[in-house]
Amino acid sequence: MASMITGREGIADAFEVVLDGRECQRGLCRDLETLADRLGVTVDEGLAERCLAYLHSDLAVHQRDEEAVYRLLGEFDTGDGVAQLIRLATNEHIRHREYACELSEWLEAALHGRAKCNPDALGYLLRCMFDNLSQHLAWEEVTLFGTARQTRELLSGRDLAGQLARNRRAHPARLRLIYSVPSH
Numbered sequence: 724m725a726s727m728i729t730g731r732e733g734i735a736d737a738f739e740v741v742l743d744g745r746e747c748q749r750g751l752c753r754d755l756e757t758l759a760d761r762l763g764v765t766v767d768e769g770l771a772e773r774c775l776a777y778l779h780s781d782l783a784v785h786q787r788d789e790e791a792v793y794r795l796l797g798e799f800d801t802g803d804g805v806a807q808l809i810r811l812a813t814n815e816h817i818r819h820r821e822y823a824c825e826l827s828e829w830l831e832a833a834l835h836g837r838a839k840c841n842p843d844a845l846g847y848l849l850r851c852m853f854d855n856l857s858q859h860l861a862w863e864e865v866t867l868f869g870t871a872r873q874t875r876e877l878l879s880g881r882d883l884a885g886q887l888a889r890n891r892r893a894h895p896a897r898l899r900l901i902y903s904v905p906s907h
């Protein structure tokens with residue numbers, strides 16, 4: 724039986740759920756930049772809480788969703804080029820999650836008064852995170868996700884939804900879908 728997964732605002736197509744997760748990551752980048760811009764002797768509490776919620780749970784799930792797409796791409800294209808791109812992307816995901824842990828500790832300490840907020844140090848960490856993540860998303864878009872979008876009909880015939888459901892079951896925290904696509 725095919726797995727069903729429903730994303731934000733009732734998105735039912737598995738590939739669209741993955742794309743929506745990428746949009747959520749872009750939302751995080753915007754929030755981190757705004758947070759850095761507003762830093763003073765205090766942090767914007769609401770914005771910091773929203774970033775922390777995403778860094779703690781959704782970021783890992785959304786990256787694993789991307790990796791589910793990569794595994795399917797790897798089944799279609801077994802060339803060294805694709806395999807290398809997948810390795811690079813996956814290694815960057817690991818680094819981002821490690822960096823997210825460090826940034827979370829700093830943000831929580833500043834937010835709950837366990838340490839005096841050092842705007843320069845925290846601002847540097849925030850800017851590193853959103854710069855790295857933004858560049859990573861842009862790079863994926865012209866490499867692996869460029870190919871994935873072109874072959875999405877092939878991907879849709881596979882059990883991508885099943886893997887997305889497993890990603891959510893494997894994660895201890897319930898997925899919070901808190902970012903919305905900006906309206907232009």
Ligand SMILES: [Fe+2]
Nearest residue numbers: 786789816863
């Ligand atoms: Fe990624």
